[in-house]
Amino acid sequence: MKIITTIKELQSELAIQKKSGKTVGFVPTMGYLHEGHLTLIKHARHENDLVVLSIFVNPIQFGPKEDLSTYPRDFERDRALAECENVDYLFYPSVEEMYPNKITVQAAVQQRTDVLCGKSRPGHFDGVATVITKLFNIVMPTKAYFGKKDAQQVAVIDGVIADFNFPIELVAVDTVRESDGLAKSSRNVNLQPEERKQAPVLFKSLKAAKAAINQGERNPDNIVSAIKEMISKESNGYIDYVEIYSYPELQPVERISGRVIIALAVKFTKVRLIDNLVINLDLEED
Amino acid sequence: MKIITTIKELQSELAIQKKSGKTVGFVPTMGYLHEGHLTLIKHARHENDLVVLSIFVNPIQFGPKEDLSTYPRDFERDRALAECENVDYLFYPSVEEMYPNKITVQAAVQQRTDVLCGKSRPGHFDGVATVITKLFNIVMPTKAYFGKKDAQQVAVIDGVIADFNFPIELVAVDTVRESDGLAKSSRNVNLQPEERKQAPVLFKSLKAAKAAINQGERNPDNIVSAIKEMISKESNGYIDYVEIYSYPELQPVERISGRVIIALAVKFTKVRLIDNLVINLDLEED
Numbered sequence: 001m002k003i004i005t006t007i008k009e010l011q012s013e014l015a016i017q018k019k020s021g022k023t024v025g026f027v028p029t030m031g032y033l034h035e036g037h038l039t040l041i042k043h044a045r046h047e048n049d050l051v052v053l054s055i056f057v058n059p060i061q062f063g064p065k066e067d068l069s070t071y072p073r074d075f076e077r078d079r080a081l082a083e084c085e086n087v088d089y090l091f092y093p094s095v096e097e098m099y100p101n102k103i104t105v106q107a108a109v110q111q112r113t114d115v116l117c118g119k120s121r122p123g124h125f126d127g128v129a130t131v132i133t134k135l136f137n138i139v140m141p142t143k144a145y146f147g148k149k150d151a152q153q154v155a156v157i158d159g160v161i162a163d164f165n166f167p168i169e170l171v172a173v174d175t176v177r178e179s180d181g182l183a184k185s186s187r188n189v190n191l192q193p194e195e196r197k198q199a200p201v202l203f204k205s206l207k208a209a210k211a212a213i214n215q216g217e218r219n220p221d222n223i224v225s226a227i228k229e230m231i232s233k234e235s236n237g238y239i240d241y242v243e244i245y246s247y248p249e250l251q252p253v254e255r256i257s258g259r260v261i262i263a264l265a266v267k268f269t270k271v272r273l274i275d276n277l278v279i280n281l282d283l284e285e286d
Numbered sequence: 287m288k289i290i291t292t293i294k295e296l297q298s299e300l301a302i303q304k305k306s307g308k309t310v311g312f313v314p315t316m317g318y319l320h321e322g323h324l325t326l327i328k329h330a331r332h333e334n335d336l337v338v339l340s341i342f343v344n345p346i347q348f349g350p351k352e353d354l355s356t357y358p359r360d361f362e363r364d365r366a367l368a369e370c371e372n373v374d375y376l377f378y379p380s381v382e383e384m385y386p387n388k389i390t391v392q393a394a395v396q397q398r399t400d401v402l403c404g405k406s407r408p409g410h411f412d413g414v415a416t417v418i419t420k421l422f423n424i425v426m427p428t429k430a431y432f433g434k435k436d437a438q439q440v441a442v443i444d445g446v447i448a449d450f451n452f453p454i455e456l457v458a459v460d461t462v463r464e465s466d467g468l469a470k471s472s473r474n475v476n477l478q479p480e481e482r483k484q485a486p487v488l489f490k491s492l493k494a495a496k497a498a499i500n501q502g503e504r505n506p507d508n509i510v511s512a513i514k515e516m517i518s519k520e521s522n523g524y525i526d527y528v529e530i531y532s533y534p535e536l537q538p539v540e541r542i543s544g545r546v547i548i549a550l551a552v553k554f555t556k557v558r559l560i561d562n563l564v565i566n567l568d569l570e571e572d
Contacts, residue, residue, distance in 0.1 A: 011453055019307065104445030105415050108394035129391055130449075133419075137451040140426075159390030163416075165423040167297055 001083050003090045007098075007138050010091050014052070014139065022049035026141030028132065031055035032072040032186035033081045036176040040145040041085040043173055052139050053082050054091040056098060060106075061127030070270070072186050091139070098134065106130040107164075109156055112250045116152045116263050117274060120240055125156045132157055136166050144168050149175040149183050151261055151276045155248040175275075177203065183275045190271040198235035199273060202266060205230040206277040209262050213279060218256045220244040231266060240265035240272060247278050257281055287369050289376045293384075293424050296377050300338070300425065308335035312427030314418065317341035318358040318472035319367045322462040326431040327371040329459055338425050339368050340377040342384060346392075347413030356556065358472050377425070384420065392416040393450075398441045398536045402549050403560060406526055411442045418443055422452050430454050435461040435469050437547055437562045441534040461561075463489065469561050476557040484521035485559060488552060491516040492563040495548050499565060504542045506530040517552060526551035526558060533564050543567055 004010045014024065025044030029037050044051045055078055062068040075092065082090050107129035112118070118125050136144070146154050154172045161168055176184045181203035182196075191199060205227040217223060227242045246253055247261040256279075263276035290296045300310065311330030315323050319341075330337045341364055348354035361378065368376050393415035398404070404411050422430070432440050440458045447456055462470045467489035468482075477485060491513040503509060513528045532539055533547040542565075549562035 007451060019305075021305065101448070102397065103449055104397040105393055105395050105442070105449045107391055108412075109391050111388065111390040126394075134449070134451045137453065140453075156391070162387070163389055163391045163420070165293060165420045167423065167426075 001079075001087050001090055003079065003092060005092055005094065005097065007093065010052075010089065010138060013089065014050075017050055018140070023142040024048055024050045024052060024139065026052045026054070026135070026139045026144045028054045028056075028135050028144065028146075030057045030071065030186065031078050032074055032189075033078050034176075034184045034186060034188075036147050036149065036184040038081065038085055039176050040147060040173050041082070041087060043171060044143070044145050045086055047171075048142060050088045051086070052089045052091060052141065053087045054093075054135055054139070056091075056093055056131070056135075058098075058127060058131040059095055060099070060103075060130060061124050063121055063123065066121070067187075067190075067271070070190065072189055098131070103130075107133050107160065109159065112152065112155045112159060112248070115245060115250050116241065116243055117265060118152060120265070125152070128153060129156055129160050132160055133164065136160075136168060141168055143171050145171045145173060147175060148172050148278070149185070149275065151247070151263060151278065152250065155250055158248060181207075183273075185273065187271045187273065191273075192269055195236065195268040195271075198237065199268070201231055201234040202264060202273060202275045204234075206262055206264070206275060210277060210279060213256055213281070220253055220256060223256070223262065227262070227264065231264070235266070235268075237266035237268050237273075240267055287365075287373050287376055289365065289378060291378055291380065291383065293379065296338075296375065296424060299375065300336075303336055304426070309428040310334055310336045310338060310425065312338045312340070312421070312425045312430045314340045314342075314421050314430065314432075316343045316357065316472065317364050318360055318475075319364050320462075320470040320472060320474075322433050322435065322470040324367065324371055325462050326433060326459050327368070327373060329457060330429070330431050331372055333457075334428060336374045337372070338375045338377060338427065339373045340379075340421055340425070342377075342379055342417070342421075344384075344413060344417040345381055346385070346389075346416060347410050349407055349409065352407070353473075353476075353557070356476065358475055384417070389416075393419045393446065395442055395445065398438065398445060398534070401531060401536050402438045402527065402529055403551060404438060406551070411438070414439055415442055415446050418446055419450065422446075422454060427454055429457050431457045431459060433461060434458050434564070435471070435561065437533070437549060437564065438536065441536060444534060467493075469559075471559065473557045473559065477559075478555055481522065481554040481557075484523065485554070487517055487520040488550060488559060488561045490520075492548055492550070492561060496563055496565060499542055499567070506539055506542060509542070509548065513548070513550065517550070521552070521554075523552035523554050523559075526553055 025048030027040045109125045113125045180200040224242045242264040259280045265274045311334030313326045395411045399411045466486040468486045510528045528550040545566045551560045
């Protein structure tokens, strides 16, 4: 595995490799790798000749009051994990390398952002779309891998690829969970011990919602209320949102039908967790 | 020369060509080709293995009151001219091909747009930056060619390439002029006969400004006043702006020094013309 810190070096390395027709799988991350990331890497490893992993805590996707400074980092551990997964190139640029000057142009997301996390994180998805545009141009991968846990991010990046005509295939991979159902996240380490015990209620409430839908419930308000009630009862977390939309369009629904996402965000003392379930009434669950 | 109308076909054609290591020169245009464009194509032809010319009147860079519907078009003439210049691929997509759905993500220009044409054309450079991002991803050229006449466009695209990390070299080519000094433009055909006779005063006033600077004038206000006076006297055009900035940063200057752009826009009955001169006091004129 080669660790590369400059854009120029990565571009020239990959240019040589691509000349021989090799395919490139790309896993962009903010580091502090967990099993969810490793699953993305395994998929990329299986489906491509080369695997590029990027670790970059992108400052422009954090709001002024968000957790940029406390976002967990452990490069040595990440490096070792990436090596174990047979990553070919670990791209680890500095903030100065990625943003050397005042920003002249950025990607602005016009749709799919006024709901869910986008509503409470203004500018967040512009920051995501901008860094992804940069990383796509630096790596020029064949396929790029993202976790379904960040469902709104997947919807936004789907838009970036389509609208900017990137010749890249987006691969969305199932959420990896702890044995008690908590979605794996780098932020989970910032949960206090008591909160860690409560946090599985997020997924538990989503599963209960799914069960209710399977039993015929079609009213989104009833489902949202039941989820809120369960989370309030079984945790000290503050519910940021519980919402139901069509997916991936993220439009409001009056009645559960077709493909919908039930998504939620809950704030604990030092960390805000998200989770979601996509339910397809036409077919089986995604 | 191959005429291609779909993104998919162009991408797969170019992918095959690039595998053999060929370089690609790209000339993006809105068609109605004039000598300025042909000069860009000649440069591209000289410096690359393949030349891609695109013709696409990009609706999202026109404001609601602008000349999208009257923008001149003549595909058969353009096709013949491109053939004469040995273009390899003429990319001629429909609006539906380029914008099949409601736009989810666009490029938003944060700098260099609140002056000159950007001021009177809100959203114009977002539209330019968006279509260029799309076209760059579709063509993935080695070098891209633009005319210095659209100096602010060159500054914005310089920002797109730098901030989005496109591995593309921007080549800015000198403005081509009629024998009387009028900068070549597709829009010149929309001048009324009397206006066509007056229009050379734009460049004449810029040359007079340059002469004044050469004789020691350093006050931008004096230069702007002299230009406005000359244009008002010798034409019926309405002066949209005459401005002087540092280049390419496009910041105001209190005194002429270093590298500056003198830029102007004048509205005639059916057409608004622009012109500029970049003057480098440290070296010779650019």
